[in-house]
Amino acid sequence: MTATIEPEVGRARARKEDARLITGRTRWTDNMTLPGLLHLATVRSPIAHANIGRIDTDVARRMPGVLAVYTGADLDAEQGTMPVAAPVNADATVPRHAPAAVDKVRFAGDVVAIVVARDAATARDAVDAVDVDYDDLPVVLDMEAALEDGAPLVHPELGTNKWAFFAFDSAEAGTGGNSDEAIRAAEADPDSIVLKRRFRQQRLIPAFMEPRSVVVDPTGDQVTIWSATQVPHILKTMAALTLGLPEQKVRVIAPDVGGGFGGKLQVTREEMLTILAAKRLNRPVKWTESRSESLLAAHHGRDQIQDMTIAAKKDGTVTALKVQLMADMGAYFGLFTPAVPTFGAFMFNAIYKFPAYRFELTDVFTNKTFTDAYRGAGRPEATFAIERMMDELAAELGTDPLQLREKNWIKHEEFPFTTVAGLTYDSGNYEAATARALELFDYEGLRREQTERRERRDPIQLGIGISTFTEMCGLAPSRVLGQLGVGAGGWEHASIRMLATGKVEVVTGTSPHGQGHETAWSQIVADRLGVPFEDVEVLHGDTQVAPKGLDTYGSRSLAVGGIAVVKAADKVIDKARKVAAHLLEAAEDDLEFSGGRFAVKGTDKGVTIQEVAFATFTAHDFPEGVEPSIDADYTFDPENFSFPHGTHLCAAEVDTETGRVKIRQYVCVDDIGAVVNPLLVEGQVHGGLAQGIAQALFEEATYDDSGTLTTGTFVDYLLPSAADLPSYTTDRTETRATTNPLGVKGVGEAGTIASTPAVVNAVVDAVRHLGVNDIEMPCSPMRVWSAIKSAGGAQ
Amino acid sequence: MRITVTVDGTEYSDEVEPRTLLVHYLRETLGKVGTVIGCDTSNCGACTVHLNGHSVKSCSMLAVQADGCEITTIEGLARDGQLHPVQQAFHDNHALQCGFCTPGMIMQSIDLLADNPNPDEKAVREGLEGNLCRCTGYQNIVRAVRDAADHMRPGAGPEAERMSEDVRAPSAIGGE
Numbered sequence: 001m002t003a004t005i006e007p008e009v010g011r012a013r014a015r016k017e018d019a020r021l022i023t024g025r026t027r028w029t030d031n032m033t034l035p036g037l038l039h040l041a042t043v044r045s046p047i048a049h050a051n052i053g054r055i056d057t058d059v060a061r062r063m064p065g066v067l068a069v070y071t072g073a074d075l076d077a078e079q080g081t082m083p084v085a086a087p088v089n090a091d092a093t094v095p096r097h098a099p100a101a102v103d104k105v106r107f108a109g110d111v112v113a114i115v116v117a118r119d120a121a122t123a124r125d126a127v128d129a130v131d132v133d134y135d136d137l138p139v140v141l142d143m144e145a146a147l148e149d150g151a152p153l154v155h156p157e158l159g160t161n162k163w164a165f166f167a168f169d170s171a172e173a174g175t176g177g178n179s180d181e182a183i184r185a186a187e188a189d190p191d192s193i194v195l196k197r198r199f200r201q202q203r204l205i206p207a208f209m210e211p212r213s214v215v216v217d218p219t220g221d222q223v224t225i226w227s228a229t230q231v232p233h234i235l236k237t238m239a240a241l242t243l244g245l246p247e248q249k250v251r252v253i254a255p256d257v258g259g260g261f262g263g264k265l266q267v268t269r270e271e272m273l274t275i276l277a278a279k280r281l282n283r284p285v286k287w288t289e290s291r292s293e294s295l296l297a298a299h300h301g302r303d304q305i306q307d308m309t310i311a312a313k314k315d316g317t318v319t320a321l322k323v324q325l326m327a328d329m330g331a332y333f334g335l336f337t338p339a340v341p342t343f344g345a346f347m348f349n350a351i352y353k354f355p356a357y358r359f360e361l362t363d364v365f366t367n368k369t370f371t372d373a374y375r376g377a378g379r380p381e382a383t384f385a386i387e388r389m390m391d392e393l394a395a396e397l398g399t400d401p402l403q404l405r406e407k408n409w410i411k412h413e414e415f416p417f418t419t420v421a422g423l424t425y426d427s428g429n430y431e432a433a434t435a436r437a438l439e440l441f442d443y444e445g446l447r448r449e450q451t452e453r454r455e456r457r458d459p460i461q462l463g464i465g466i467s468t469f470t471e472m473c474g475l476a477p478s479r480v481l482g483q484l485g486v487g488a489g490g491w492e493h494a495s496i497r498m499l500a501t502g503k504v505e506v507v508t509g510t511s512p513h514g515q516g517h518e519t520a521w522s523q524i525v526a527d528r529l530g531v532p533f534e535d536v537e538v539l540h541g542d543t544q545v546a547p548k549g550l551d552t553y554g555s556r557s558l559a560v561g562g563i564a565v566v567k568a569a570d571k572v573i574d575k576a577r578k579v580a581a582h583l584l585e586a587a588e589d590d591l592e593f594s595g596g597r598f599a600v601k602g603t604d605k606g607v608t609i610q611e612v613a614f615a616t617f618t619a620h621d622f623p624e625g626v627e628p629s630i631d632a633d634y635t636f637d638p639e640n641f642s643f644p645h646g647t648h649l650c651a652a653e654v655d656t657e658t659g660r661v662k663i664r665q666y667v668c669v670d671d672i673g674a675v676v677n678p679l680l681v682e683g684q685v686h687g688g689l690a691q692g693i694a695q696a697l698f699e700e701a702t703y704d705d706s707g708t709l710t711t712g713t714f715v716d717y718l719l720p721s722a723a724d725l726p727s728y729t730t731d732r733t734e735t736r737a738t739t740n741p742l743g744v745k746g747v748g749e750a751g752t753i754a755s756t757p758a759v760v761n762a763v764v765d766a767v768r769h770l771g772v773n774d775i776e777m778p779c780s781p782m783r784v785w786s787a788i789k790s791a792g793g794a795q
Numbered sequence: 796m797r798i799t800v801t802v803d804g805t806e807y808s809d810e811v812e813p814r815t816l817l818v819h820y821l822r823e824t825l826g827k828v829g830t831v832i833g834c835d836t837s838n839c840g841a842c843t844v845h846l847n848g849h850s851v852k853s854c855s856m857l858a859v860q861a862d863g864c865e866i867t868t869i870e871g872l873a874r875d876g877q878l879h880p881v882q883q884a885f886h887d888n889h890a891l892q893c894g895f896c897t898p899g900m901i902m903q904s905i906d907l908l909a910d911n912p913n914p915d916e917k918a919v920r921e922g923l924e925g926n927l928c929r930c931t932g933y934q935n936i937v938r939a940v941r942d943a944a945d946h947m948r949p950g951a952g953p954e955a956e957r958m959s960e961d962v963r964a965p966s967a968i969g970g971e
Contacts, residue, residue, distance in 0.1 A: 014886055021894030022882040022901065024829020024869035031828035121812075121819075209833050209841060209895040209929045258831075258895030259929050291834035514893030514930050679889045683931060687892060690932030714838035714927070722920040722933040751932075 005595060008523035008533055009742075012679040015519045016538075017512075020256075027255035029213035029228045030288045037215070038067060040277055040287040041123035042270065043113040043130045044297065045105035048141075048367040048707025049152065052103055053133030055113060060129040065122040067281055069130060071113045072100035075276055080242040082332070083267055085234075085487040086339030092164050095155040095365075097332035099269040099276075105134070106154055106331035107367050108708050109296040111269060116277050116285060139707040143305060143326045143364040154331055154365035163329060163363040164338065168345050168421065170357040176420035177356035182320035186311035192319065194311045195393055201381045202777050203303040203328070203701040205295055205711070206374045207719055208513075210258020212298060213288040214271045216278035223279070224251045227271055230260040231551040232511055234335070234488070236543045238267040243275060254541040257513035261691065262373030263298055264513065265553045266335050270297075292712050300701055301374020303328035304341060306385045316399055316407045320356040321420075323348045323385070327363050330370035337372045338363055339486060344378030346421040350386045351430055351470045351645060352408040357420040367707045373553065375691055375752045379471045387467045387757035388764075388774075395768060401761075402434070402443075405468050416738070423472060425643045426738045429671065430468060433733045437647040437669040440729055446651050446665075454769050459657050462664075463766025465650040467758035473746040474559030474642035492556070493548040494564035495633030496525065496572050500617035502610030504529065504536045506568075507633075509549015510561035511541050515748065516680045517557060521565055523676055524742070528569035529609055530596020548635070555644075555746030558676065563740045564636035571632030576612045579630060582623040583607050583615055642737045642745035646670035648754040652762035656770070659785030661697055661763055663726040668758075670750050671733045674743035678732075681747050685730050688751020694720050695752075696759035698778050718778075767791075798862040802827060803871025811858045817851075818842040820858035821868065829870040829898055833927070840926030843899035844868045850906035852899075852925070869898035872905075881905050881943045890939035892930035900926050904940045913944055 020026055045052075057069040072079070082097040100111045113130055117123035138152040145151055146161040154161055170176030186192035215226040223245060229235055232252040240247035257264065270287050278285040289298070307324040327341035345359045376383075390408075394401035410417045412429040419425065443464070450462045475481075478489030493509040506525050510517055522536040539545050549561075573593055580598035581588040584605055591598045599606035607615075612630060615621065619628035651665040668685065675681050698718040702710045711717040736743030756777070763779045764772060771791030775783055799808040802825060809824055821827040821844070830853060833841030837855040844853045845867040872879040881904050884890070891897045900923065907914065907922035914922060919940045920933070928936060 014889065017894070018886040018891060021891055021897050022869075022878070022885050023873055024827075024898050026829060026831075026894065028828070028831060028895070030831075031822075121814075207929060209839065209893065209927065210831070211833070257893065259893040261929070291836070291839070516892070683889050683892055683935060686932030686934045687930045688932075691929075713836045714834045715836050719838075719927050719929065721924045721927060722937060723924040725920075725933055727916065727934055727937070728932065 008526040009676050011523065011677065013519055013523060013533070013677055014679065015516050016522060017516060017518050028210060028258060029215055029226045029255055032215045032226050032286065034215070034217055034284040036283050038116050038118060038281065038283050038285045039120040039123045040274055040285050041115050041120070041127045042111045043115065043127050043132065045101070045110045045112050045134065046108055047105060047134045047136060048108045049137040049139045050105050050134035051137065052101065052105060052112060053135050056131040057113065060115060060126040063122065063126050063129060065118040066115060066126045067118070068116045068277065069113060069126065070277065072098060072102040075100055076102050078243065078276055079272060080244070082269060083238045083242055083335060084333045084337065086336045086485060093158060094333060095158060099272040107369055109369055111273065114273050114277060116281060120288070139367045141366050141368060141703055141707055143328050143366060146364050146366050154367060161365045163365060166342055166361040168359040170420045173422055175418070175422040179320045179322045179356040179358035182356040183309055183311045183322060186319055191314050192311060193314060193396060194309065195389070195396055196309045197389060197392055197774065199306040199308065199385050199388060200776050201302040201304040201306065201384065204301045204374055204695055204699050205701050205717055206261045206263025206298070206301060207295070207717065208259035208261055208263050211289045211291060211294045212264065212268065212270065213286070214274045215284065215286045216274045217284040218278045218282060222249050222251065223275060224253065225271065225275065226253045226255060228257050228264060229254050230257065230264040230511055230513055230553055232541055232543055233509060233549045233551050235267050235271065239271065239275060242272055252543045254511050260513045261375040262301065262377055262553060265373045266299055291714060295712050295717055296709050297369065299334045299372040300330065300369050301371055302381060303371050304381050306381065308385050308389050310389050310393055312393055314397060316397055316404045318352060318354050318408050321349060321354050322358045323360070325359070325361045327361060328368065328371060329363050329365050330368045331365065332370045334370050334372035337370055340371070340373055340378045342378070342484065344382040346423055346472060347379045347382035348386050349420050350383060351410055351468055353410055354420050368703060369709070375688065376749045379749065380692065380753045380756055383467070383469045383471070383753045384757045387469065388761060391466065391761045391764070392773060395773065401466050405466070409468065424640060425470070426640060427735045428470065428643060428645050429733060429735045430645060433645065433669045433671050434468060434647040436731055436733055437649050437667050440669070440731060441649045441665065441667040443649065459655060461654050461656055461766040463652050463654060463762040463764065465652065465758040465760065465762025465765060467648040467754045467761065469648070469754040470643050470645035471749060471753050472641040472643060473555035473749060474638055475554030475556040476641060477639060478637050488550065489637065490550065490560065491635050491637040492550055492561040492564045493633065493635045494561065494568045495631065496568045497631045498572060498613040498616065500614055502535065502613055504531055506536060506538045506565060507546045508538060508540045508561055508565060509546055509551070510557040511549065511551040512557065513552065515552065515557060515684070516677070520558065520676045520680060521562065524562060524565055525569055528566060529572065530594070531609065555748040558744050559642045559740060559746045560636060560638050562742060562744060564634050566741055567634035567636055568632050571634060572630055575630040575632060576609055578623060578626055579612045579616055580607050583612065638739065640739045642673065642739065644670065644672040644745040644747065644750050646750060646754055648758040650758040650762040652759065652766055654763055654766040654784060656767065656788055659781035659783070659788065661779055661784060663693065663759065666726055667729045668754065669731045669733055670747070671735050672747045672750060673737040673745035674734060675732065676744065682730055684747045685751045686728060688749060689728050689755045690720060690725055692752040692755030693725060693759055695756045696777055696779060698724065700778050796859050798859055800861050801865045803868055813857065813859055815858045816854055817856040817858050817861050818853035821853060827868050827870055830868045831895060831898060833895065838927065839896070840903060841896050841899040843902040843926065845902060845906065850903050869901060879905070880946045881908070884939040884943035884946065888935050888939035888942055890931060890935040896926060896928045900928060900936060904943065907940065908944055908947060912948065914941065
């Protein structure tokens with residue numbers, strides 16, 4: 001008897017996670033209270049660069065309810081230095097990043113002291129009573145200025161603000177030709193063109209909705225840390241290494257976590273300081289940041305200058321690409337700061353068959369908040385630059401930007417394809433995704449309207465923007481991370497426990513913070529083991545419950561963690577088969593497993609996996625020499641990255657009199673391989689699009705000349721609201737990944753990576769006939785209007 | 796100062812510091828931690844609750860201003876194990892991911908639907924302008940609000956009636 005049950009994988013299941021979230025029965029870190037809980041607040045430097053003089057803490061210490069005030073110097077013997085998991089060059093010096101600054105502050109927001117008090121309000125009052133003398137030093141904020149001789153040095157011991165130089169050259173790597181030579185040849189060839197452009201990736205702030213929060217309970221020599229983090233497992237190891245705690249005495253719990261987007265892919269100064277305070281006072285301590293504190297001191301993202309050179313034949317065949325990148329590190333390194341721009345190195349060639357490629361990266365220190373991963377981390381920057389370049393090249397050549405792309409992209413029959421950057425793309429079908437996007441978009445109709453508006457000099461002009469992107473995700477093969485100098489592997493772990501009552505516990509080392517893993521992993525296990533979706537419980541985010549894992553980032557959870565779940569389930573079935581064979585008095589080979597039941601082939605004899613689980617629990621009648629457990633675990637290390645791709649088309653109206661941009665239509669067709677839950681996928685795409693559009697049109701973290709963040713609240717940092725964003729038309733094509741048994745690729749970052757260039761290309765396309773060929777992001781009304789004005793093309 | 800408030804159907808009487816914000820009173824004194832704090836400039840709306848049936852951002856109000864008022868938080872919406880239609884619609888339409896903005900988003904959506912029982916897309920987007928979400932891109936939130944509107948139309952069932960009596964109590968302060 002094999003019941004036909006609708007497979008769970010592929011079903012648009014509403015989420016298991018929602019019940020507590022829609023009723024307010026949530027477990028945010030800031031909700032946590034413990035007996036005797038104290039509250040920590042930070043004293044931060046308002047000056048971007050200064051020697052720290054006298055710190056007067058007397059008044060603050062004497063305030064009722066204040067238990068302690070510690071300066072950086074007070075903590076220095078214990079506070080260590082913040083970890084960097086990703087040096088680029090083994091011989092490069094990593095400057096010290098102390099949790100609390102000791103002699104010098106290097107950005108406005110550096111912690112100089114902490115206050116611990118009986119309640120949060122008292123702690124904040126006491127912060128205001130700490131008096132710090134600063135001896136101002138000249139600031140350096142601009143990357144190019146930072147590289148000039150005589151520039152103020154952020155870390156004088158390095159002797160320069162230029163931290164490292166990293167280059168990839170396809171000729172040296174043996175993956176392609178010599179880019180410099182090909183560019184020179186094109187310059188000398190009348191049938192070729194060489195195009196140079198400089199793009200600026202403005203500084204962004206991840207701005208997860210839940211501000212960061214940490215609670216530390218030091219009981220005996222055990223330290224329990226609740227933190228609003230994406231990376232509880234990494235935090236456990238890094239807290240131990242940074243502060244010299246025995247790792248086996250550290251437990252980290254990431255309860256409900258309110259978004260991350262890379263912003264919580266960090267081991268934070270504040271986590272270290274809260275641990276130190278809790279240990280010193282031997283009381284539980286909580287730190288929760290305000291939004292202003294979060295915007296100021298949680299890491300920022302992007303902030304690059306991209307000098308692009310592309311050479312092509314006049315028929316549109318690209319012959320070489322050269323990228324010279326400057327990346328602003330800010331004042332210090334966070335966990336992956338220098339890895340972010342390096343990661344992008346492998347993505348500038350995108351979906352194209354460029355024969356020669358050179359990438360040069362200069363990492364620069366400035367007196368600003370340090371940068372690190374923000375949704376896409378390296379790949380949105382690369383994708384923006386190349387997709388903008390393809391539009392610019394098409395304009396220069398007078399050809400259709402889609403046709404230019406098609407001429408250069410990898411054809412579907414050419415997969416697997418090893419790119420000029422040395423990655424092997426396992427699968428893809430750019431033709432199919434593009435064809436579907438065109439169907440949904442009415443490309444020809446919009447081009448006609450564009451021509452009409454231009455002809456009648458309509459104040460509202462229409463532009464069409466294209467982005468045919470790919471990305472590398474599913475972080476990552478451990479071997480490759482090792483070659484890149486990352487301090488950890490990229491495997492992921494899962495274990496499955498078969499309970500006596502037939503229910504199933506799935507333990508995952510991934511750490512969701514909005515993605516819906518509880519639902520998706522339940523669907524995978526329900527199918528694999530043939531148990532009801534409702535009977536599967538997914539456990540995560542507590543290093544005592546899920547002792548092994550590498551957490552959630554880089555669109556890795558399904559493509560790596562999900563595969564670990566599949567493999568663990570397969571091991572459960574293998575173990576259960578032995579027990580079933582014994583119970584059924586049959587040979588293992590005579591059993592077939594389907595729909596949750598082992599059946600003896602050709603008979604109606606069978607036993608369900610739940611019955612096997614119970615028989616294993618009692619172990620009364622068990623095969624000789626077999627361990628009485630059908631639980632299993634698996635650690636999966638992927639053999640390759642996965643490579644989602646897609647075609648995004650944006651139609652934007654630009655009011656040439658005011659510079660205002662309105663997205664009229666946004667169509668995207670993503671190919672993320674097989675899909676476990678289309679509802680979750682759609683949600684990830686929507687949210688990704690919103691963040692990518694936000695970079696194109698709204699958001700930018702700015703500093704004044706003194707190094708003060710001028711976008712320090714949500715009044716100034718323009719997170720788009722529902723009224724600012726359009727509806728999106730989303731669809732999918734499906735080319736399965738060939739490197740994992742589910743055929744999945746990952747979707748967490750796709751929307752963000754693809755959408756920014758699609759929007760900016762549309763804006764530029766709308767006003768190109770007025771003499772505009774670039775507009776810096778964010779394309780605010782002022783910037784768009786100014787670009788039109790300075791091109792002299794106002795109508 | 797002593798205040799007396801009714802929160803999610805229970806009356807409380809407490810001494811509060813005059814400077815205490817309503818949201819801090821709800822979270823720290825009453826343990827109503829379903830209502831959350833997402834910013835310090837009243838931009839994000841995560842802390843939205845109903846005060847005498849109208850939505851307010853509880854971070855931009857002092858606890859003492861709520862003296863004598865009736866407050867409904869996200870925790871008081873579901874009755875007898877039955878979700879409010881807007882809660883149900885958020886679940887059905889995948890209108891939340893991390894869920895941090897969700898309490899405020901739901902409370903504001905209910906207020907919006909009380910003012911305009913059949914809003915078009917534009918009206919929903921404008922009505923939720925004061926509530927920020929970083930995860931969903933808003934599309935499914937808009938869909939959820941319109942879906943809830945369909946389920947709450949007059950004659951659509953007992954949920955609709957329940958909402959009108961619970962949520963639109965006569966206004967003492969706040970609202971338009």
